[in-house]
Amino acid sequence: MMGELWAQMGSLMATVVFMYTVFERFVPPQFRDRVQAYAQKFTNHFNPYIQITFPEFSGERLKKSEAYTAIQSYLSANSSQRAKRLKAEVVKDSQTPLVLSMDDNEEITDEFEGVKVWWSAKKASTNQQRYNPFSYYGASDEKRYYKLTFHKRYRDIITVSYIKHVLKEGKEIELSKRQLKLYTNNPSSGWHGYKQSKWSHIVFEHPATFETLAMDQKKKEDILKDLVKFKKGKDYYAKIGKAWKRGYLLYGPPGTGKSTMIAAIANFMNYDVYDLELTAVKDNTELRKLLIETPSKSITVIEDIDCSLDLTGQRKKKKEESEDEEPKDPMRRNEEENSKSSKVTLSGLLNFIDGIWSACGGERIIIFTTNHVEKLDPALIRRGRMDKHIEMSYCCYEAFKVLAKNYLDVESHQLFGTIRQLLVEADMSPADVAENLMPKSLDEDVQTCLQKLIKALVEAKEEKERKRAEEERLMELQEKEESTQMEENNKEKTRENVKENGFH
Numbered sequence: 001m002m003g004e005l006w007a008q009m010g011s012l013m014a015t016v017v018f019m020y021t022v023f024e025r026f027v028p029p030q031f032r033d034r035v036q037a038y039a040q041k042f043t044n045h046f047n048p049y050i051q052i053t054f055p056e057f058s059g060e061r062l063k064k065s066e067a068y069t070a071i072q073s074y075l076s077a078n079s080s081q082r083a084k085r086l087k088a089e090v091v092k093d094s095q096t097p098l099v100l101s102m103d104d105n106e107e108i109t110d111e112f113e114g115v116k117v118w119w120s121a122k123k124a125s126t127n128q129q130r131y132n133p134f135s136y137y138g139a140s141d142e143k144r145y146y147k148l149t150f151h152k153r154y155r156d157i158i159t160v161s162y163i164k165h166v167l168k169e170g171k172e173i174e175l176s177k178r179q180l181k182l183y184t185n186n187p188s189s190g191w192h193g194y195k196q197s198k199w200s201h202i203v204f205e206h207p208a209t210f211e212t213l214a215m216d217q218k219k220k221e222d223i224l225k226d227l228v229k230f231k232k233g234k235d236y237y238a239k240i241g242k243a244w245k246r247g248y249l250l251y252g253p254p255g256t257g258k259s260t261m262i263a264a265i266a267n268f269m270n271y272d273v274y275d276l277e278l279t280a281v282k283d284n285t286e287l288r289k290l291l292i293e294t295p296s297k298s299i300t301v302i303e304d305i306d307c308s309l310d311l312t313g314q315r316k317k318k319k320e321e322s323e324d325e326e327p328k329d330p331m332r333r334n335e336e337e338n339s340k341s342s343k344v345t346l347s348g349l350l351n352f353i354d355g356i357w358s359a360c361g362g363e364r365i366i367i368f369t370t371n372h373v374e375k376l377d378p379a380l381i382r383r384g385r386m387d388k389h390i391e392m393s394y395c396c397y398e399a400f401k402v403l404a405k406n407y408l409d410v411e412s413h414q415l416f417g418t419i420r421q422l423l424v425e426a427d428m429s430p431a432d433v434a435e436n437l438m439p440k441s442l443d444e445d446v447q448t449c450l451q452k453l454i455k456a457l458v459e460a461k462e463e464k465e466r467k468r469a470e471e472e473r474l475m476e477l478q479e480k481e482e483s484t485q486m487e488e489n490n491k492e493k494t495r496e497n498v499k500e501n502g503f504h
């Protein structure tokens, strides 16, 4: 039986070799293309399978194809179990340094809605014999590509749904595996020249997560729900005709976890962070250039927005000017306007966030933080612009319990009751609570750390009471002064009346 099969294969091979020799010998080169095309047509007529290739490099400038990379990730996720020959590569910017993918000429099968397809990784050498120093494929001029084969009966399902599904999943796998980055803006003096760019980055490795973030549980769940809704909201935002972006304003006293929350959001969403230092931005034009370079799936952060700029200045100045009775010297006015236009302004920032920026790529989050929400211009924080205002407050009992679990690995203790009471009476930031909870030496046990915190809380409570008493004293003093002043004014008025009317 086997012998017969070998004999048949041998004669088939011989026929192929014979036909190839005839083709090379007798068909003149100018007709070879045409003969090949006819032969292809002939075989296609009987071949029920369709093949699609996805080359590694495409386009005129031979850019690495996004589709190829996405397919590679998609296939890698499965091929390490299914393919027998694997290729191990060290991939830059990935959480797992060694990535396994199917080796050249290896084939695996996949199934989609009951349809079977075949994927193979191929490598072809180009005809270029000469060494080409500008080649994208390296000295050997090898072209790699993936080949997808399926039955022509399933043409629609594969070309319409399956390929879309592969690319989407591949991209998601890529994103979940990549290392997050923290970008900071370079001063514009360094924007030009070789290899200079507007943003510099380092690997973002902040360990903060929503589990370790100490805050009111309900508030935390609320934020998480909001983020999940945003992540899945592509179609929803398109339906309502709104740009797919979300603005958060985090406000609260120092050390209450605003920056920690940003890190937790980045880790949860798997987004890069673009930390925009406004004081290093010269004017609105520069601001636009920086913002336009932030990609989708990113968080743009502007910390301490109240300190970065006098964002309310412009509006106030305008008002003061209109109240000014004397018109200004035109030269001075010109100078002032020039200096104004060469700065980053509130309106420049807002116009850009609301306008063009929203149109260039979705899935972006912008976060402002401030210690003084009351100082911000209402225009900056109105709804629609900053979708969610999140107050990060002094440590409450629930937040303390998270910190005690994080720092001391305890969930209950007899001192918790005292601490609960003191947290209501004293104002202490989670940063200070954490600092007191952290054991400073090996012989500091849970009891010692909790007592340390109680002592600090008692001091904070006394300090708060002292401050309140001082404020009350000042208020009383001010009220007294005002009433004396009013009495004086009344007396003055009576004296004037007496003078004018001439009677007592």
Ligand SMILES: Nc1ncnc2c1ncn2[C@@H]1O[C@H](COP(=O)(O)OP(=O)(O)OP(=O)(O)O)[C@@H](O)[C@H]1O
Residues within 6 Å of the ligand: 212, 213, 214, 215, 252, 253, 254, 255, 256, 257, 258, 259, 260, 261, 371, 392, 399, 429, 430, 431, 432, 434
């Ligand atoms: N809510 C919190 N949960 C967990 N850790 C916290 C929290 N708040 C503060 N911390 C701890 O305190 C440190 C300082 O907190 P963070 O920098 O997030 O405060 P912030 O609100 O951004 O302060 P600032 O207003 O000064 O920028 C963090 O490194 C973290 O360890």
Ligand SMILES: [Mg+2]
Residues within 6 Å of the ligand: 258, 259, 260, 303
């Ligand atoms: Mg901060």
